[in-house]
Amino acid sequence: MLKLYYAPGTISIAVAIALEEAGLAFEAVKVDFKLAEQTLPDYLAINPKGRVPALVLEDGTILTETGALLDYIAAIAPSANLVPTDPAQAAHMRSAMYYLASTMHVAHAHKMRGSRWADTQSSFEDMQAKVPQTMASCATYVEDQILHGAFVLGDRFSIADPYLFVVCNWLEGDNVKVSNYPKIQNFMTLMETRASVHTIRGKAML
Ligand SMILES: N[C@@H](CCC(=O)N[C@@H](CS)C(=O)NCC(=O)O)C(=O)O
Known part of the structure; x- marks a missing residue:
């Protein structure tokens, strides 16, 4: 297994x-x-x-x-059917995933993991203070460019969606109000209705 x-x-x-x-x-x-x-x-x-x-x-x-x-x-x-066969759709899906990996996840990590990039307390504080701003600008990008509809690919669910769901689940903790982003809010609500998310919540993994 x-x-x-x-x-x-x-x-x-x-x-x-x-x-x-x-x-x-x-x-x-x-x-x-x-x-x-x-x-x-x-x-x-x-x-x-x-x-x-x-x-x-x-x-x-x-x-x-x-x-x-x-x-x-x-x-x-x-x-x-978690990856589309259409090359342009698949590229948008992976573009979302690479953005989450390289930019939004990294922006979030500046809150708790500053020691990856610096050594002094004042540097950690600077990095932490910046997180609400960087995560808000990532949320704007997700809202305007990544969510092509209810999901990343519009009506179609793909592997980019659980990735986006977990990263957007960090927004409130990073002092970014999800209610300011109607598409993200709708996406988060939709994801919560999925059996997969219920199961994972039931296992206290989320
Ligand atoms: N690029 C990696 C990043 C993984 C990553 O940073 N995971 C975090 C949790 S969200 C972690 O394990 N952090 C532990 C640590 O930094 O000590 C991936 O997407 O798998």
């Missing part, structure tokens, strides 16, 4: 939602951030980057990086 290393509320939950959407059974293994388990040798042997998610396949292969895991899930569960 697939094994997903996750921490509640983190980007790893996009992978858990996608596994549910794909109807794939998986064992969820919690990495306790309060105990800094992601920094300990046992976990670093699984993912030397010290991050979640990590997905262990039945043959022992270990995959990391949210976007790659989402694509893998879609590839092994083709009947779930």
Whole structure:
């Protein structure tokens, strides 16, 4: 069985939602951030980057990086139809995913993970203070350019949606009011109606 290393509320939950959407059974293994388990040798042997998610396949292969895991899930569960065949649609889907990975997730990380980029307390404070502004401008980009309708691809659900859902779930905590972004608000409400999200909430993963 697939094994997903996750921490509640983190980007790893996009992978858990996608596994549910794909109807794939998986064992969820919690990495306790309060105990800094992601920094300990046992976990670093699984993912030397010290991050979640990590997905262990039945043959022992270990995959990391949210976007790659989402694509893998879609590839092994083709009947779930999680990636469009149209090249332009697929490119928009991946453009959203790359934006989330390279820009919006990184903007959010400046709140708690400043030590990745700096060493002094005043630098951490500067980075934290900037987060509401950078996340608001990311939300504007999502609202205007990424959501082509109810979902990233308009009417059609794809692997970009659980990714976007988890990242937008951080907005309120980053002092960005979702109610200022009607398309994001509608998207978040719609995602909450999905069985996959109910299941993941039921497991206290989100
Ligand atoms: N690019 C990676 C980023 C993964 C990542 O940064 N995960 C965070 C949780 S949202 C993490 O594990 N942080 C632990 C740490 O920084 O110590 C991906 O998308 O999989």
